Amino acid sequence: SRSYGRDVAIIGAPFKKGQRLAGVEQGPRVMREAGLIEKLRDLGHNVEDRGDLKFEVFKDDPKNYVLNPKAVGSAAKKVSKAVEQAVRDNKLTVTLGGDHSISIGTIHGHAQAEPNLCLLWIDAHADINTPLTTLSGNIHGTPLSFLVNQLKDAIPWAALTPFDWLQPCLNITDIAFVGLRDLDPGERYILQKFNITSFSIHEVDRYGIHEVIARSLDAVNPKGDRPIHMSFDIDSVDPAVTGATGTPVPGGLTFREGMFIAEHVYRTGLLSALDLVEVNPEVGSRQDKANTVMTAVEVLTACLGKKREGNLQPGYELPMP
Amino acid sequence: SRSYGRDVAIIGAPFKKGQRLAGVEQGPRVMREAGLIEKLRDLGHNVEDRGDLKFEVFKDDPKNYVLNPKAVGSAAKKVSKAVEQAVRDNKLTVTLGGDHSISIGTIHGHAQAEPNLCLLWIDAHADINTPLTTLSGNIHGTPLSFLVNQLKDAIPWAALTPFDWLQPCLNITDIAFVGLRDLDPGERYILQKFNITSFSIHEVDRYGIHEVIARSLDAVNPKGDRPIHMSFDIDSVDPAVTGATGTPVPGGLTFREGMFIAEHVYRTGLLSALDLVEVNPEVGSRQDKANTVMTAVEVLTACLGKKREGNLQPGYELPMP
């Protein structure tokens, strides 16, 4: 089974052009400043911080169904390359966002190295609008539509040349959503039409977080033999806890439910790549920022083995007088 | 089954004399200003806003077991007439409070048109003191005692002539309480003596909100064939979420549990009349006011079909390039 320490790669993706609010690009910095790397090393992991990706800036990037297509297309490609490389280096790959558009890259890159991956999307939003159904034009609300085979024909690829590099790499049945509570009509249609495994907050209230995450994994990873990609949007958690985020929605997961998901996924031993996105330290109060960054770091460390019940140090001996 | 859009009537009951705090009469205004009518129309409902009722002012209204008997008796009569008319017009009737004394009127009026109704009372308080057991003298703590047949003899009707128009119209077994956590001795006695279906927060902790609301409906509406009156006091929800209310009590329902109750009741298709009471924008901080009004509006829209999992637009077609 899982040896205690893992080889972990941290990739910073300080990207904000998938939405309109400045500050989300500070995510990688504030999570590192909160001691993320040290806390992961304290767990016995061999952590390599591969630093922050540099993204191309486009002066002329006119909207075409979606905003900033060039910026997002180019950034996602870079992220994809970086994540693919890290996974091929046998690293548990943690990508720090940045807005959720970066997951076009993290999932695509991960899938090149692990085509059999399954995806846990933990988020208040489904982010599966197509460029034609999005109401806001923000690509952070559309990443999954670029990635799933079943929506290939619904994407205006001809108008989105900055995404030419991208091949859909995911079956819609390989996705499980947890935490949903704010969907656009097109997203509800897509979830229903393709019978996607999805647990909104209604189901978390109804069945409890254990049942929900267990059913999610049963649905997308029944034999427990597929690598897991978890894309954790900090706005899945309630804004009273994680208010420093671009699109907060009331009635979210509790801090404890976020930690439970992380601990449960860690215990599978199958976590292969992990995104922590949408932390925006420039939104909300100082308290919101502190709680949001703390929660992000706690969830990440729990995904990598930190247990609330306490971690047994291998080979620990009780000191005697 | 339920056709998508419903005929809905909104009745404003800006009344405060059932208790002592000014501001609760602003409830109808602040809920409308928060976009309640538009949000209900967005759900496909045919919403008729019947405006605010005007209540008689009494210079001389001396306490007689209870405070402001003339004001409350006259207001409740007006509310009753308005609700009865709206229900007879086949409208799902939503009454915006105002303090909980208005429910003497809403339930009485509803019962004239739907004598077979059952009642869900969602509240930190049971509000079933009689004029002789009330400790505060505030009629918003006694509305149910005026309405239930089993307490007919416990009401000093002779001293309460402003309520002469009122005939008890409810069997105590047709009531289910959810969210209780602050009862006076007389109320505990009454609940126990008549074996009333009641789930305090202890039971919500014990069984979970799904089990509690399912059992409540099983108890008062076993065959699912009775119209439902839901009287939702915003102080049922925890004051950390809905602090802008006259008698906040710690340890209340979470925002999610409030939404779960609303979604569950909507799905029965039997909701016939609904009160949303005790929102007082002049209590607590600006943040309390904003969260309380937001929660009230979210609960109301969920009672009328808004789903956290997202609403499927009838006849929606996925736009293709």
Place this chain on the structure above:
Amino acid sequence: SRSYGRDVAIIGAPFKKGQRLAGVEQGPRVMREAGLIEKLRDLGHNVEDRGDLKFEVFKDDPKNYVLNPKAVGSAAKKVSKAVEQAVRDNKLTVTLGGDHSISIGTIHGHAQAEPNLCLLWIDAHADINTPLTTLSGNIHGTPLSFLVNQLKDAIPWAALTPFDWLQPCLNITDIAFVGLRDLDPGERYILQKFNITSFSIHEVDRYGIHEVIARSLDAVNPKGDRPIHMSFDIDSVDPAVTGATGTPVPGGLTFREGMFIAEHVYRTGLLSALDLVEVNPEVGSRQDKANTVMTAVEVLTACLGKKREGNLQPGYELPMP
């Protein structure tokens, strides 16, 4: 079964030397000022407030594995004597902390009079470090190691002469922990090695608070025939509710879960002694102080029979007109 009123003794233990923060010694005062004694008398109990213990001050108290050994050893002895006396006086003995080091005394004293007691330790921390495993040197993180037979040989008694009076008096299998979420490596080792009944917040998320407290009692009090000592550290509850405490840890019990534990333990009729510790009114905001003290008093009154569903007054008669 339990007659309604009980003989209750309140002992104030305004002690802070088991940790480094001033203010925790104000716990007894602020809980009394919040009306604790009156609220317990309202429940029909015969409450004797035995006032605050006076603790010896040591100018020269050098660290020896742990901080303030003389001060803590002497204070714990005094607390032990006071609690033993009160239990022998057939009083349900409530000790108001002060930091959690006082529980060396409360449990030792209680055990002299009730050797067959079982212990519920409700806390974010296990407080079972030995003087050799403690990282902070604060004795409030080590009280249980002084008390359990299985760790007798792990304590450097020779270096801790201020504890000469103390005989371990508890089997480690007689302890159940609830609420854990911040353990040191030595504590995780001890819990695991001796297979101690312990429910971290992970298990509360997993099973729910009812299942957790029921299993705790089943484990340490299967036949329901042993007196219960409950040591309730206010930091078991989430810092968003009880922030006025020395070592807050995110993701704690909710207010409702704290109340549920108290109500459940009361219903056993076996509660014999109760500690409420770590309330520090000088930590956090004014709001933190108010909520923390309120929660402490609400938990204490629930431990002594106050019910959220309302208390039936024995012999109550419904007044009729």
